[in-house]
Amino acid sequence: MEYQKALRQLIEEFKTNFMPSVSLDLAIFGFHDGQLKVLLLRWKGTDDWCLPGGRIRHEENLEVAAYRSLQQRTGLREIFLQQFHTFGDVMRYTNFSKQETMAKLGLPEDITEELVSRDVSVGYYALVEFANAVPTPDFFTEECRWWDIDQIPPLLFDHNDMIKLALKTLRRQLSYQPIGYNLLPDKFTMPDIQQLYETILGQTLDRRNFQKRMLGYNILERLEERKTGGAHKAPYLYRFDKEKYEKALAEEILFVG
Amino acid sequence: MEYQKALRQLIEEFKTNFMPSVSLDLAIFGFHDGQLKVLLLRWKGTDDWCLPGGRIRHEENLEVAAYRSLQQRTGLREIFLQQFHTFGDVMRYTNFSKQETMAKLGLPEDITEELVSRDVSVGYYALVEFANAVPTPDFFTEECRWWDIDQIPPLLFDHNDMIKLALKTLRRQLSYQPIGYNLLPDKFTMPDIQQLYETILGQTLDRRNFQKRMLGYNILERLEERKTGGAHKAPYLYRFDKEKYEKALAEEILFVG
Incomplete structure (x- = not known):
């Protein structure tokens, strides 16, 4: 054969x-x-x-x-x-x-x-x-x-x-390293990245806590533009600060007593 | 040879x-x-x-x-x-x-x-x-x-x-699983377990934050006795709740948005 x-x-x-x-x-x-x-x-x-x-x-x-x-x-x-x-x-x-x-x-x-x-x-x-x-x-x-x-x-x-x-x-x-680079578009909203985390975790997350935690990592840069031009409530756009992102990846977010 | x-x-x-x-x-x-x-x-x-x-x-x-x-x-x-x-x-x-x-x-x-x-x-x-x-x-x-x-x-x-x-x-x-079982005596004080963490991490930790975090894991049982009989300020003794400890080991402490 x-x-x-x-x-x-x-x-x-x-x-x-x-x-x-x-x-x-x-x-x-x-x-x-x-x-x-x-x-x-x-x-x-x-x-x-x-x-x-x-x-x-x-x-x-x-x-x-x-x-x-x-x-x-x-x-x-x-x-x-x-x-x-x-x-x-x-x-x-x-x-x-x-x-x-x-x-x-x-x-x-x-x-x-x-x-x-x-x-x-x-x-x-x-x-x-x-x-x-x-x-x-x-x-x-x-x-x-x-x-x-x-x-x-x-x-x-x-x-x-x-x-x-x-x-x-x-x-x-997800609890000690950032994630999302290469998975999200260059500019994205907080709901976009929350959806990524929720998809991986298989559970919904509290919006306010998520935003607080994500901003606390100090790896995101908030842009002076919102997702859509007109609407007042349209979410802000963010992008990763690549240098800080790489640093957080390497150093990890460790136990802080 | x-x-x-x-x-x-x-x-x-x-x-x-x-x-x-x-x-x-x-x-x-x-x-x-x-x-x-x-x-x-x-x-x-x-x-x-x-x-x-x-x-x-x-x-x-x-x-x-x-x-x-x-x-x-x-x-x-x-x-x-x-x-x-x-x-x-x-x-x-x-x-x-x-x-x-x-x-x-x-x-x-x-x-x-x-x-x-x-x-x-x-x-x-x-x-x-x-x-x-x-x-x-x-x-x-x-x-x-x-x-x-x-x-x-x-x-x-x-x-x-x-x-x-x-x-x-x-x-x-240390940031997602408890540690200490088999390394500490059966009964130990909060300073004992803090010293274990500090030794592994190679850095000193804030006493109050450490205690808060450690108790938050809900794996310790506080005993009705203190380290030494007499002194008023003597620290409380704790021991691991083995069942909860094993559960925390298996389930881990994950990202909570």
Whole structure:
């Protein structure tokens, strides 16, 4: 079979050019107009979905491999990508029915063993404007698309746990680092950024407290213009002070007794 | 040489029983009486120090391997151990002068190559009462001891960076999770726990704000006794409400707009 031959070649390439026993997985969250989604891949000839992943070349930094994989699946570069956890349970592939899936693909046992021996996998998450991404399947998959965060099906491997922890870490991040650059237009209103936070957190926030807290970070510059020219009540426009934003990202907002 | 023979045996054992290309390193922070220290190992026959590390057995969960390594170096079990980052730069071993160190050890080139090819290493940190630990060197090292956090020498590999990031993550953790269980006596005063926070943060905190924030977490139970029997101004004793503490650990204290 053509597919088996290509697969054997790919596995040979893995063995030659990539680090053994370690891989990476990407929880790519998409934000757009109040919706939060995650990018999933469907394995060829199956109804089984999983996260995009990748491997690390021998002469490649781990982080570079993660960015390369992100770009291959979305076409996007220079996106905020954050390592969040490394997964290394012996049983992390147990919800994956080797025989069943491999039989569907017509794969012999030796290939199956190669593909599903336990890797330690480094998890990264990204947050992107999903209108800008071009979802692209990889060799093993035939469909790549966005799923609503609350409609994710049971996934292959430990990928449901990965998404859960990635989202928890992303939400935690909001409490000590600013977020929004690259996700909001250059000029935006306070309701715009509040909607971004609410979408990620999955809950509504008090308007006044949110505004107070956001201004307290001292990373926003209020412009002398409002969203629409005429109306008196139209909200002010803001933009990020890039220098202060970068500083807040690096220094974090820590415990202050 | 006896040492070379033992080393070759060890490398053979690594190849047979442990995952290739992935390892782990431990930043073990020791807290005691207002001091913060970190546990370092000195390589045999050198003045070169590094963090304790470990490898993962084929049939062993990553986290179990980390706990096993922690126990081997300190004798401690059931300690708070937290994964914080996975290090995978191609050049992470470049500050390590292979020739120099290996020459001191009288090691041939093939062993040197085996020992210092790039691994992806999963970093964990632990926080322990250092009076309880029994520092124990491993096969490669002949000394294992505590170093003051502000007197750490230039270390092998990327281990200075590891400590820096571990400490940053530990400090960040204070802003969304309680800390102190296993580090403070069963009953303690507000000044005791403030000193723990100040030691970890490396800065003094305002007494009133600290108390307000700490009580706001709703994890402390104030006892009907004070530290010393007589004095009127003696501070109240507190203890952790274990159930609420565990809940706060799991749920975290997140962004509240």
